[in-house]
């Protein structure tokens with residue numbers, strides 16, 4: 001439990017930890033490649049360490065050199081793990097690894113913590129079965145633990161209706177070892193780090209627009225060639241600091257080296273639509289990803305805003321902190337088409353509504369989102385995080401803005417994506 005009180009303002013420069021999605025992929029793709037890869041500024045957090053440990057238990061050699069990793073690739077020839085693989089709290093680990101395990105002829109079992117064992121897996125299990133892998137698990141394969149015996153795959157066509165980057169990535173990784181082509185069509189483009197990074201590893205793929213959406217297509221039996229990957233700062237982690245700076249009078253922050261990939265920066269674009277003072281500076285590209293320093297300044301009263309279903313994928317993980325920002329805006333804000341929030345690390349719609357209401361916000365719950373009428377202030381309260389890192393961080397920011405004391409239960413869950421969150425807050429907060 002941590003106690004949080006109102007802060008005066010925030011000031012300074014901060015390089016938040018590296019991107020979680022890119023760090024997972026960098027270590028997995030390096031392990032799948034032929035040769036020795038180097039990953040710079042790798043995020044070391046509970047989620048990404050779960051991925052790293054699983055790869056090590058399948059014979060991958062990984063050497064930590066400061067904040068970098070040197071990885072000896074196995075060219076898809078892993079060894080059968082001697083025990084159950086543990087993805088802990090990490091959906092990305094579980095779903096991407098199910099794709100990888102489906103290429104391997106051996107037996108494996110993957111599980112996770114209580115939260116991950118509640119989350120749906122059929123979205124990835126079903127298409128992998130169609131490709132020819134054997135997978136089974138609780139609830140007919142929808143829930144972990146799931147066992148896999150893979151190999152002898154054939155490429156498929158898959159329509160990614162839920163715009164899940166985890167499913168897309170799992171199928172592309174399996175498709176690289178399959179017979180024939182694997183084609184994925186998305187009505188709304190989900191985060192495209194897998195496509196960008198696979199290109200850096202020398203994979204040949206076709207990307208185009210079709211009548212049903214964005215198409216990515218690759219041929220099977222391709223090798224990944226070892227390379228060097230840089231992991232930029234995580235926009236999801238940066239979002240908490242940006243929200244605090246623009247809502248707290250007298251604040252000014254420079255968030256350094258942040259990933260501003262258009263499939264990920266929807267939160268920042270939405271804030272600009274609300275009237276926030278945000279600028280991308282020093283825009284550049286490293287490892288096929290756009291990066292910028294994001295300048296944020298106190299912006300006065302913001303305008304209410306609507307988040308439409310097509311906006312959701314590019315800001316899905318930032319919706320808890322966006323809800324806090326909406327609470328202080330002028331007018332009624334809405335989020336629709338965000339039903340996926342119900343199957344994240346917690347039921348995030350429920351957690352947002354319940355905790356914001358306890359702090360005095362005017363919020364209505366929808367099955368697929370919420371509606372918030374702006375108020376002048378929030379009051380401190382007891383916050384239930386449900387062990388969800390993004391709920392803990394979003395409501396810590398709410399606590400810094402509220403009157404009185406806010407108590408956050410189980411705040412150590414921030415270690416899933418941002419182990420130094422509270423230390424970094426101290427660095428920029430002025431009391």
Ligand code: S3P
Nearest residue numbers: 021092163164165166167316317
């Ligand atoms: C992720 C994809 C998203 C996101 C998650 C990370 C990824 O999930 O919410 O935090 O790294 O591919 P879905 O694939 O379920 O949309």
